[in-house]
Every structure is written in structure tokens, then in C-alpha cells.
Amino acid sequence: MNDRDDLLTIGQLADRTGLPVRTIRFWSDIGVIPPTCRSAGGYRLYDAEAAVRLDLVRTLRELGLDLDTVRKVLTSRCTVAEVAQAHVRALDVQIRSLRLRRAVLRSITRPESTTEEMILMNRMARLSARERQRMIDDFVDRTFDGTDAQAPGAHIAGLMRGLPELPDDLTPEQAEAWLELADLVADTGFQESARRMAVAGSAPENASRQPLPFDSALVVEHAGSAVAAGVAPGSAEGRAFLDRIVDPALPAEDRGRLADEVETFTDRRVERYWQLMGVLNGNAPFAPVAHVFEWFIAALRASGN
Template sequence: MDDNELYPIGDVARRTGLSVSAIRFYADAGIVAPAARTGARYRLYDVQAIARLEFVRTLRELGASLEDIRQLLAGETTLRDLAAAHLALVERQALRLRARRAVLRTIVKQHTPAEQVSLMHKLVSMSDDDRDRLIDEFWYEISDGLDVHPAFVDRLRSMRPNLPAEPTTEQLEAWIELADLVQDDAFRHSVREYLHDTYSTAQGRLMTTPPVPDSIEKGATIMRDAQAAYQAGLPADSPQAQDIARRYVASLVELTGRQDTTEFRRQVAANLLVAKDLHRQALQRRAAHIAARFTDTHGRYLSLVATINGATREDNVSVPVPYEWMATALNAPGCRSEPSTGLHP
């Protein structure tokens, strides 16, 4: 294009993708004036005017108003400020669209009755305070009368959803399901019944008394480290494996009050092999009535909370416990009772 040449409005329309009427409108609105006129009807545009028209078209497609564009071209605002304002608007619209998509996908998946649609839309539109209040009400009812140490009740109540400011559709769908479940009388009853039956026995109450839950969680963390090491192919007699084994024994010593001796470690190793056999037998029996009860009650709650809080599918994949690998590490000659140094990452 020649910087000095003037182009009729038809050529400008073809170059910019705007209609002739739109170009005339922008001229009459004082947005982009023609470089010259020939008579009352004919307008001519130079290269600079064509570039401004293309810019105006882009801004309009991005949602800018005529007043926004007029202020920008007049130097009353900056492109950066205009973009920032419209970015915030687009992000709010994106959040609303994700919420709508979550509701619609849930309706399609669950064949939702018409009377529940407004409820689902309300659930995804809840504030943080509203969500906290809903979960608080659920746990107050579920834990009422639960004969366990108060710290364990606090631990149960702390396992709650934290929907991020910009949730994914999967997280919104999980929140819709969870919010619906915690308000359902049948689900509340089943979770309450499961927890009361599980922890109402003497052994169950013992499992809720500090420091037992902390020690169990510590042991679970160590076992996850063992799973990762086993999956990575580390030999059971490697220094890293023996360090994990020593940490596991230390957690059991803390839990049971026993002395860390060679005999104790051998007993732990033997118990791991027994646990392996029991686990295999349980899988063979499937223990469906036990597993299903947890999965349908407290387990379902925890699974949905994990999804809402951003746990990946890989986080939820069950990795086999390396019982035999741990037992071999405990029986290795280098597995001393005192921890070695320099082995932790």
C-alpha cells in the first residue's frame, strides 16, 4: 500500500473486513474520520486511517465499547489499561461460562430433574462463606455424639473442600455433587452410621486418641515413600531403602512404645509378610461389603474433596504396598537401629 495514496470506501471495506456501513458509522461517530471527501457522499481513506479501522475492528471483537475506543484514540486512556479492564471482564465471563458448563454437563450425565436445575446453579454460585457454612452444618450433624477424642473430630472436620478462585469444570462438577450429597438426609445418615460403627468400639476409640492418628499418618507417608522407591526400581538393600525402613520402624516405636532392637525389626518384617498374605486373601475374598460401605460414604466425601482441592487422577491411583520389599530392607545387614546421615533428599 502507498502511504500517499487515498482509497475509496469500497477498497477499505475489502482490506479491513468491515462493511461499508460500519466504516461510515465509525466516521459519523468520530472514531475514524476519512482523510478526504469528494462531494457529500464519497469518502477517501489513507493508510493510517485503514490501520486505525483494523485496530478498531480488533478492539470491537475483543469486546471494547465505542466509548472505550474513542477514549483510547483520543489519548484519554492507554491500551494497557483498556486491555486490563477487558481482561478482568473476560475472566469473569469465563468463570460464569465454566459454572454454566458444569451445570449443563451434570444435567446431561445425571438426567437431573427440572426442579434441581436452579439448585445446582445456586451451588456453583455460592460464596466461600456459604460453602464453609454448608460443610460445617454437615460435620456438626455427622459428628454429634461420636464417642472419640475431640482432636479426631477436629481432624474429620478439617478435611473440607477449598474450591479455587478459577476452578476447572471437573472441580465444579465435584462441588455440585458434594454440595448435593452433604444436604441429602440419606447420605448424612450413612456417613454418620459408618463413622459411629467404625469408631464406637474400644479399638476404634483407641485409633482416634493422640498421638495414634499422627503416627498412622506418619507411617502412611513413609509407606508412600517406600512405594515410590519400589516403583523406581531401588533395590531393597540399597541405602535409601534401608533409610526408609528405619524411619518406618521409628514410627512404630513411637506408636507402640517398644524398643528399637534387632528382634523388633525382625518381628516387623515378619508382620509385613503376614500382612502381604492377608492383603492377598482379602483381595481374593474382595471384602466387598466393607470396601463398598467406605466407598459409598466417608470415602465418597473424601474423594470429592480431593478432586475439588486439585488432586490429580495420578494422586488417586492405588499403588501396591511393597510388603516384601520393606521386609527385605528391614532384614538387610546394613539396616542399623540408628539412622544414617546424608540419605534424605
């Protein structure tokens, strides 16, 4: 501009932009909005473009950019798009952290929550996705170590590794599921039980064995009905339910062997593992059946005596 009468004093610039004089003066002092020139008395004067630049500075500051980054944008050392992309990535991390923190806080509002649970929940929530996956992978590696990778049940190892990235909008149920899962894979008893299943499932003799002499669907149906009705496994009524699942003529010795085999693959903790994985993967919940097979096992043993 050539006409100094068109220049604005810092007060006039403040009136035009709605920004406080002290803010404009500070930004001017640090070189974000330098004055166009100075008056004969040494006062700062700004052109009309300064008002546009001030609006941009205000917008960038409200978006969370620091003044050094704003200065780089205004001096064309980086573009607004580049800055925005960097801040989107940073905000994604912050949002995820806040959502995890919210989930933790929600979960510990339960009256039964303990200080230990609160600390553990917070620690688990802060683990990276890689650290969480490593916990699961270490458990699966120990469980299937040395077993036949070509065995019929070997694919279960892959399924057991299926820990998803925790969703951005983590629910309290998912936060609690992750906490319980982490606690479960660290449990020695659970590790031993899962190992027994893996070894038994990959044993060479199991590849050519005959199908088990019962239908799992019948166990769920009839043993489930017995459990729901409170029928004791060793009672006469319990025997009637059992006869609907296995051949009543099945010898006592075979009943005992069958009970041992079914017991090898029956553990409420393993079933809970799959339930927790389902919660984390957003799958529809499934009804637990391990307790039904426990009744079936007890009934087989009682009928074999």
C-alpha cells in the same frame, strides 16, 4: 497533509482497508473515525492515518470491545493495555461460567439423570467459591462444635475444610463430585455420624487409652479377603479369618466393646466424603474399605455370642 490530492474518499478508504463503506460511515458518524476534512461538494475525505486507525478499530472490535471503549482508546483516555486487562478479567469469568455449564450439560446427558438433578446441578455449579466453602465450613463447624481443639483427632476438622476452588476446566466427574458432596453435607444422618466420630475422637478418656488390639492393615488384608470370597462373618470360615486379625483368646466381652468402638468410626458416608474431596482436589483415588470394617464388626459380634 497539505496536498488534498493525497486524501482518500470513503470509497477509496473502504478499498484500502477491506471494510464496507457503510461500516466506515457509521464509525465516522459516531466520532470513532472522523474525516480529516470535506471536499468542496461536502464529501468526507480521510488521510492515510485513518486507514491505520480503522485497522486498530477493527482489531479492537473483533476482540469484543464496544465502540465507546474503542473511542476512549483512540482519544487516549485509556490505553490498549488497560482495556486488555479489563477484558482478560471479564473473559476469565465468562470462560469459567461456560466450562461449568459444559460440565453440567455433560453430566445430565446420562440416561438416568432426572430433572431435579439437572436443576440442582446447575444451581450448585453457579455458586461462588465463597458460597461453596461456606457450605463445607458450616458442616465442619457443626460437627466439631464444643470438641477439644487439642485432641489428637482435632486436625481432621482442618482437613475436612479442604475444599479447593473448582478448576477452570471442570470435568464431569468433578461437577458430579461437587453435587454429591453438597448433597452429603446436607444429609442429617451423615451429619450425626460425623458428629459422633468427632465427639468420640476428642473424648478425654481416648487421649490415654491403650492402642486397639488389632492392626488396621490386617483388617484390610484378611477381612477384605473374606468379603471378596463371600465368607459370612458368623461362619466357621469367618472365624478363621477373624483369628488372623485379633487374638483368638480375646474375651467375648472385649470383642463386643471393640465392635462398638470400631463401629463408631466406621461409616461409608464419611469415607465417601473423603473420596469426593479427593476427586475435587485432583488426588489419586483410594479403594473403599468401610465395607471391610463392617464385616470385621459383624465378625467380632458373632464370635462374642
